[in-house]
Amino acid sequence: MPHRLHLEQFGPVHAIPILHYRMEFAHLVREAVARLKPDCICIELPPTLRSAFLRGIGRLPEISVLSYETKPGSKTEAAQNIYLIIEPADPLVEAARLALEQDIPLELIDVDLDDYPLHDEALPDSYAVQRLGLKAYYDEFVRAARATRPGKADLHREKGMAFHLQNLSAKHGRILFVCGMYHLERIKTFFVHPQGEPLAKVRRENVRLFNLHPDSCREILAEYPFLSAIFELRRGELPPEPATDGLSLRKQFNALELILGGKKDVPEEEVLRQSVIRSTRHVGGEGEMPDRQRVAYRLFLETARHYRQETGEPVHIWQKRAFFRFARNYALTSGMLLPDFFQMLAAARSCVDDNFAYAFFRLASFTPWQKVESDIPTILLHPEDLWAGSRRIRFRPKEQRRGKGLSPLAFLRRKKEKRPGEWLEGFDNQSICSYPPEDLIIEDYGRFLKQKGAKQLSEEQSRVEPFSASMLDGIDMRETLRNIHEGRIYVRENQRVKGGVGGIVVIFDEDRGNDRYPYLMTWLGEHAQESDMAFYATPPDDNIVGPGISRCEYGGFLLSYPPRRMLDVWSDGDYSFARGKSEVLLLAALDYSPENHVVYVAARPPRSYFRQIAARLGKKIVYIPLGSLSPVKLKKLRVFHILYGHDKREIAKDYVW
Template identity: 25%
Template sequence: MVHCVFRLDDGVALLPVLHGSGDFALEVRRFLLNSRWDCLAIPLPSSFRAEVLTAVRMLPLISVVAAEEGNDNDSMWNYVPIDPCQPVIMAIRIALEEYLSIEFIDRETQIYEPESYVFPDPYSLKTVSLEKFCAAVLPTIQSPIPGSQQHARILTMTNELHQLRSQYKNILCLCSLAHWPWLRDAYHARTGAPESEPFYAPVHSYPVRERSLAFVLGELPYITYLYERSRRELLPDENLSIDGIKELVIESRGEWLRKHEPLHNWVTPLRLQVLLQYVRNLTLMNARLTPDLYTLALAAKQVCGDTYAVSLVETAKLYPFQHIDDQEGAAFGVGKASFPAGDVGVVKNRLEGAPVVWKNLPLKRIPEKEKQTQWRQRWNPFGICSWPPEDRRIESFNTHVRETAQALIGAGLARSEKFTSSLKDGLDIRETFRNWYTNNLYVKEIPPSRGTVEMVVFLFDLPADPQKYTFCTTWYAEHEEESTLSFYSTPIGEQFVGPGVAQCLYGGCFFLFPPRYLPDIWREREFMQYHTLEERLLAGAFFHSEQKNVAVVSPRPPLAAWKLLARKYRKKIIPIPLSRFSQQLVDRLRVFHVLNGKVVRSYAGRFIREM
């Protein structure tokens, strides 16, 4: 049943919609299929009828039906997007399938004056009825100015409805939500419409290039594709405005992995969960219920890095059903379009949705393979250095780990005693519970730790693949604040991000602080007997450490072979689980860049992307 607020009389109902909304398109489909109608009235001029109906029958191929305006100064067109997520197009599509009469009742205009309105997020229709939604926004709708084109269009549509009333019993008329109350008033007032000016404007249909669909469609092209796929495969589509965002995020991850083949997959399911939570928070801060492309790209950049954000934007623009040659279709931009005949000019959408705000978001792409090949050929293997911001970052982390290991040395010597007059180093909860029946408190005393930690070993990937980590070397400190570093990583020539800037991935490393000179462990005969990379790295750390304690950060407890190595060199392992630190921090520290000389440091920041 149609609610009384949408009824003009017993035979005519007005259905207000927000153009460009997939949620409103589903609401239109429900209205058409749940009631019996004889005629569907569309808020478009009759001159568009033939081309629009033909273009709708060609869906899912997306096109525009455009008419050139009679303006001598500039080339201008007004157009109707044949968008599956447009409520008007959805209504025409259903009417064609149900064999309903379709009437185009809008006023013919020589120069169309576009209208744009800001309304609440249509996703609220999932929990709020359409009549309540319309009633809530009713106080914000401004009445048309008498004598304006909008006022003339409203009067023309009401006159057309009165004429159709004598031909059909049940008429459903779609209209913009901004016109709904004034159409209702004009219908009951029966005010005559002013005569339209006679003119001729040829109307043509053009397919749209896939790369331009984001400027034409009301929803994201990929979300529109999901609606069409659900229609074709008879899948549920009631919640695609949100579930489609989740599918977009997952599909973008797959495209990112296939296209870039990153050295390390840091876009884990846990990070995607953080991304979706961040998108939700940003969307609510913008007073919306569903995110736009800018919000998605911004969150993807800040959570997963520039390369994933680029993949998400490119995936969001995909519409696999658009199989046309780029030379045949029309190209759209911000308020302008280029048509196959060579005409270029300003375009105005007759089914304009919410106003679009274009924002700038700088993203750094991974260079093309041709450029990487050129940079690889120009690489000088005899002049390499590190990137100072990454040095400072990992040195700070190394300092934190050494302090943690120092605290663990003393924690192993702690002893408990009965509380008398001082809490000393704190209450010993475990010992207190063990002796709870005695009604006594126990405190712990941690004696000063003996010795220091100068060597910290990081083992990120166990077991280390020697085919993957082929770059093994030792770097010496450039100043007193840096450590002596020995590591194994992916090779330099595997991935370039800029001229003279190579990206690598740590497999394992050790830091010696305070720095001092030591021979390269990867070329010393002392360590040739060890076959695995991690054992060779540990042996070098144990051999060159002047302190007894060596901190080892790894994803698993020390193996028996490691303990034998430590005993051989009379050292003690201070184990620290890698899971103690956030995975995001570890992933960020593992990726580092090798520069082809210190002169590259002056411009490397333009090419190095933050994760």
């Protein structure tokens, strides 16, 4: 395997060099125990913490905090609280856990000091072990660390650990020693020479164990909780992969809704837990080291799925590409191969939006087993309590629009079902209609696209010539600057476009698989200010938001002027040769347009065959790339609501968000 194990052997001691609190090394400890089958495991922790530490190990996968207070070094110095996080992805924790599970003697052999200095070491990215293997990784670390001179406290600890290993060597034949790679080379040197028993504390007062508050897990764990949860689940038999059943996050209410012949509240924790379980099988083979890069990829995919269900917007391929490029470059600026949790959050907010970043944060920081209630006291910690500094990031997820003077928490008062299935009773009316405020928005955008299309036609037919007798429609600065060497001024003449725009086609998704937008509908305008409309969208029964009110998402739509003329385009046999829904809408636009031009907005232009059809009808297709329009405006435009009965228009404002 690329992450093959390497052990440094001296006497009966087989030492595995590790970086603390890194998932890759926790997995290597598992491999070492399975291969070596040791009769004793030694870890780099002092025996004064043994009782509380083992109790914390027994609580896993619930995360614990071991706390004690150091004595001040002088009268001017204050006592300090030391916190040791007992989390699954730490190699020392994994070694102790395996010792308890397999009934292997466990020894804590470090020296307990009060005045050990805080080291700020530039450590290599632990992901390199996945590619290079532990031996190459450790050799490079030793080569780089040779110039660093150890302090007195380091030498004291290392001689103490060498002394304990010498004593244990007389009792055991295979000792697995889990040690930080910064100390291992010197411990090997001290081991071959007799060592005296070090001066150290034999007992420490006020060693306490706390349950870590779930909110603290989001900030202070060395490995982000999504990665730790996957490591924890892969310790045993891989769980069955849950089905993708449409559960989604709902940030407004901190709960989830599922309607399957009724309605029931689904805790957010359940949906997040299923996302973790679903990812567990996709980050490496059974028994293999979880690939940190694949974990980040699965985290992105699961977040994108929730984001789409939550906002109605997909994460586009260019956003996905930008996210991983941004995150990679951000990591390289800090000398790492892969981004950390904060860097991925910054990439999510920058490359998608705040809603996506917030969904990313909730999933990545979710700990499935952590609860506030516990058999031991619960403690709330912040990064400042453990580390020298912290980084902050803010999310501003977009909520429901608020009018002047309304409370920013008004969305919390949105009506909910009083009993399961109450909203389904509102679907007793077979006639359907639209929500008028959304009609105004889409008609206004249709007028904007007509103007944009006419302007584009005018620019295509404009004529530029050198200034002679008339300024025509003004100076063309671009052409003048391009030919500045001629010393002449160029002027532009805009040709008048004959005929207007009679149809607008907007395609958000071509739905080539013909499964994402199965709902087909043709609507007639209710009055002279509305156009006829045909569209394909998500099924109304997928997202019920009120009594007789469904929330849908356009895959594409057609607006045709003037109204009251359009038949059902989806059952028209004249369009049977179309290859997809988008081509049906374009054919209908050409068929029903009384004007000479039809605007077609999509990610890619229509087939050249359709330009021939348009020419035979004496019309022209004006193509506008979807990417040239405002993504914010398109996002708002794409979501709409279907009301089952005109009477629902009076109450729709309480349920539409």
